[in-house]
Amino acid sequence: MNKVVELDQAIEKVHDGMTIMIGGFLGVGAPLKCIEKIVEKGVKNLTLISVVNAHPFAKGKFDLAPLFVNGQVKKFITSHNGTCPEAVELARRGEVEIEFFPMGTWIEKVRAGGAGLGGILTPTGIDTMVEEGKQKLHINGRDYLLELPLRAEIAFIKGYRADRMGNVEYRRVAMNSNTTVATAADYVVAEVNEIVAVGEIEPERVGTPSVFVKAVVQGYSFPEHQEKFKELWISGGILKA
Amino acid sequence: MDFREMIARRAALELKDGEVVNLGFGMPMAVANFIPEDIEVILQSENGCLVFGPTPKLGEQDADTANSGSMPITLKQGASLFDIFTSFGIIRGGHVDTAILGALEVDQNGSIANWSMPGRSPGMGGAMDLVAGARKIVAILQHNDKQGESKILKECTLPLTGKAAVDVIITDKAVFHVTSGGLVLKEIISGLTADDIRAITKADFTVASDLCEYQG
Numbered sequence: 001m002n003k004v005v006e007l008d009q010a011i012e013k014v015h016d017g018m019t020i021m022i023g024g025f026l027g028v029g030a031p032l033k034c035i036e037k038i039v040e041k042g043v044k045n046l047t048l049i050s051v052v053n054a055h056p057f058a059k060g061k062f063d064l065a066p067l068f069v070n071g072q073v074k075k076f077i078t079s080h081n082g083t084c085p086e087a088v089e090l091a092r093r094g095e096v097e098i099e100f101f102p103m104g105t106w107i108e109k110v111r112a113g114g115a116g117l118g119g120i121l122t123p124t125g126i127d128t129m130v131e132e133g134k135q136k137l138h139i140n141g142r143d144y145l146l147e148l149p150l151r152a153e154i155a156f157i158k159g160y161r162a163d164r165m166g167n168v169e170y171r172r173v174a175m176n177s178n179t180t181v182a183t184a185a186d187y188v189v190a191e192v193n194e195i196v197a198v199g200e201i202e203p204e205r206v207g208t209p210s211v212f213v214k215a216v217v218q219g220y221s222f223p224e225h226q227e228k229f230k231e232l233w234i235s236g237g238i239l240k241a
Numbered sequence: 242m243d244f245r246e247m248i249a250r251r252a253a254l255e256l257k258d259g260e261v262v263n264l265g266f267g268m269p270m271a272v273a274n275f276i277p278e279d280i281e282v283i284l285q286s287e288n289g290c291l292v293f294g295p296t297p298k299l300g301e302q303d304a305d306t307a308n309s310g311s312m313p314i315t316l317k318q319g320a321s322l323f324d325i326f327t328s329f330g331i332i333r334g335g336h337v338d339t340a341i342l343g344a345l346e347v348d349q350n351g352s353i354a355n356w357s358m359p360g361r362s363p364g365m366g367g368a369m370d371l372v373a374g375a376r377k378i379v380a381i382l383q384h385n386d387k388q389g390e391s392k393i394l395k396e397c398t399l400p401l402t403g404k405a406a407v408d409v410i411i412t413d414k415a416v417f418h419v420t421s422g423g424l425v426l427k428e429i430i431s432g433l434t435a436d437d438i439r440a441i442t443k444a445d446f447t448v449a450s451d452l453c454e455y456q457g
Contacts, residue, residue: 011277026310104329
């Protein structure tokens with residue numbers, strides 16, 4: 001069994017009009033090389049599903065921002081769009097449809113989508129616009145909204161290391177939405193900093209068991225990855241050179 | 242001291258020793274820098290960690306160690322890491338004692354709006370889940386907008402993040418408690434009177450019998 005493929009092979013699966021889920025949180029834990037390739041391929045009319053948008057320091061060039069700058073996204077399903085001024089402006093002009101869910105609801109919808117559940121009940125959003133168009137149930141004295149599962153045709157996640165079987169190991173807070181996103185698409189591509197031999201990742205350290213992953217691709221090396229974020233944070237003035 | 246630091250310093254005084262605390266996106270994140278030295282709180286970051294510390298110096302940063310604004314942080318001893326699914330179990334499941342949220346508007350019922358403006362919706366992120374799950378909600382905001390209009394209203398005009406959800410309101414001029422009887426003015430910055438606050442606040446409020454000077 002060998003799930004390791006070249007980046008171009010994984011991106012061959014991406015077409016116009018697809019529903020794509022991308023892991024990561026404001027760039028941390030985002031599959032940066034895969035995103036760059038999707039941008040380069042120029043696929044359009046995408047329904048993009050990601051927990052939040054690009055890093056506030058992206059300046060249109062980093063993480064998810066170029067997908068919006070290039071007008072490749074038709075619809076964005078997320079909990080927060082405000083960190084990407086380009087996406088905010090496209091939304092204002094009606095050129096991108098944004099569908100908002102509270103973050104806790106977004107993650108549960110994706111979990112339900114990957115776990116074979118028919119939906120979830122959450123009290124989040126009661127008495128707000130989030131209620132609109134949804135079934136409300138009163139159970140044991142509290143109101144809940146019925147939220148439905150969310151799935152994608154293809155998902156791109158980012159881990160620290162993976163093996164050819166598709167086991168993925170995560171590092172620090174780069175785990176974030178990746179573990180859940182990894183379960184909820186028909187075809188899941190895992191981008192990692194290092195591809196290692198089977199047996200190298202301790203079983204307890206596997207964050208995404210191999211069964212969820214269809215393809216493993218080499219992303220930025222670990223030193224390159226560290227350098228990218230160092231430069232990003234210096235560029236925004238949060239780290240002083 | 243700019244208004245952001247002033248509000249952050251005052252908000253930090255709401256935290257009690259041993260509490261699990263979530264600092265919302267934006268202005269609340271600065272509160273982490275002003276936590277009193279004599280208390281220990283467990284800071285939770287919604288993107289997946291507990292027990293984090295201040296911004297690292299250049300050279301000490303790590304690409305995979307960041308807060309909910311994706312700015313670099315350090316982890317303290319006793320820190321734990323988890324995914325967003327677990328994070329929102331912590332938040333929605335009642336395991337957070339105090340959440341400090343930025344606000345565009347609050348009203349005299351304790352409702353808060355902070356996720357959508359006409360033509361420009363940043364999105365709610367984790368704010369609505371915090372409203373649903375945290376035991377105490379502290380709303381922080383400037384008292385008046387750039388045109389001098391009160392942001393403390395009789396009724397929120399913007400889409401709500403939470404209805405009747407806030408317990409304490411902290412501005413750059415005053416501190417209010419939200420009670421079943423309405424807003425109660427508890428603290429004012431020195432140099433202002435309760436009448437001065439009335440003149441700049443649209444919401445109705447009563448004045449606490451133990452009204453005192455803005456702390457911190």
